[in-house]
Amino acid sequence: MGWQITGGEVLTQDGLAEGGLTLDHGLIGTGPASRHLDATGFWVLPGIVDLHGDAFERHLAPRRGMVADLGANLDFVEGELAACGITTAWLAQFWSWEGGMRGPEFATRLARALQAADLRLDMRMQLRLETHMTHDLGPVCDLIRETGIDYLVFNDHLPHKALETGRKPPRLNGSALKAGRSPEAHHEMMLALKTRDPEVDSFVRAILRALPDLRFGSHDDDADLRDIWAGRGVRISEFPVSHAAASKAQDQAVIMGAPNVLRGGSHNRGSVSASDLVAEGLVDALASDYHYPAMIGAVFALIERGICDLAQAWRLVSAGPARMMGLEDRGRLEMGLRGDVVILCPERRRVMGCFAAGRPVFLSGELAERLN
Incomplete structure (x- = not known):
């Protein structure tokens, strides 16, 4: 079961950029997935x-x-x-x-x-x-x-x-x-x-x-x-x-x-x-x-x-x-690398979600409520 994370700002080598990523078979990819997570307002980080x-x-x-x-x-x-x-x-x-x-x-x-x-x-x-x-x-x-x-x-x-x-x-x-x-x-x-x-x-x-x-x-x-x-x-x-x-x-x-x-x-x-x-x-x-x-x-x-x-x-x-x-x-958040991802609220400086090898380990607060 893959995860599609959208709406957030993803950290690249040069800084934050609007976009999304997919976690599938433990790796970072692109494209659709069976589960969707709206990270609008949050940072998506390695x-x-x-x-x-x-x-x-x-x-x-x-x-x-x-x-x-x-x-x-x-x-x-x-x-x-x-x-x-x-x-x-x-x-x-x-x-x-x-x-x-x-x-x-x-x-x-x-x-x-x-x-x-x-x-x-x-x-x-x-x-x-x-x-x-x-x-x-x-x-x-x-x-x-x-x-x-x-x-x-x-x-x-x-x-x-x-x-x-x-x-x-x-x-x-x-x-x-x-x-x-x-x-x-x-x-x-x-x-x-x-x-x-x-x-x-x-x-x-x-x-x-x-x-x-x-x-x-x-x-x-x-x-x-x-x-x-x-x-x-x-x-x-x-x-x-x-x-x-x-x-x-x-x-x-x-x-x-x-x-x-x-x-x-x-x-x-x-x-x-x-x-x-x-x-x-x-x-x-x-x-x-x-x-x-x-x-x-x-x-x-x-x-x-x-x-x-x-x-x-x-x-x-x-x-x-x-x-x-x-x-x-x-x-790093790059295609084909291990799906280790942190979703962070920059205003509260709080981790809202954490994935390891593409699997959720921690989901909290508003991010968890957005899960569909």
Whole structure:
């Protein structure tokens, strides 16, 4: 059953143009279809591609220690993503010594739940691997191969300065509680992990050799770290903290957080403004980070600040991230591409409809009332 969307303004490479499109057999086409949707007054846009979002956690564990049925609750994650116009999403999940929802056991459960889930959106996992989990090469590779994970980002959350100087790590009690450990045991574990510093480079290189088909990224790079990661062959820089780091990744790929754009700066004092980097052409993609609605909010913020027009801003949340992941079948509204479409009310900045691979996932308000 195909869908014909008419009456709206369709986003092309050059901007909005009056017109329509047909969704048939999961693809974008033209011509008649069995179902009609009047998008008059709305924008018809490519589906959003989100490379890093962790707002799913509130659905899977609404209270600390209350981990819900992951398979069933992924339906609620899908609903929120669709209501935010996100049709392809990487759920950013840790494999970390931090434990709890960041531990290997939870990562394994989530990866398997995603693999088994019957979802309309394209929902995948970004595995956030802590660099000092050097003894986990086998289990990490096994999980990736078993569940089809296609994107791995290296993280290092050890409080190195505190551990090197003998000071109490910041937020020790809170992080220990989340991990289900005593503060003393948590601190001792950090000290033990710190002794693995010399193992990290060989561990990272072993991961890259073992999984040559994956996309690899690094997280929170400063300029020196970006040099190190580039030297290892890691081409994606996720949320670089300085202008110098983003500049060094110009021939690679830079992802910045949409909440950073929306706020007008990072919540981490001293980190670079994503809007400034976008203005200089140093950003390839925006990601939702911790707030799915920020993707659309960031687009409007960039337009209102005169940094981008709509076509340029929307590319940062659609075609740009899709291209980074080698997904040339989405991110644009062109004949023969995957039918991922968002229908947006520009006045309310609200998603009225969302289609994934040509199938409706979310219809709301006046748009749903127009269905015939």
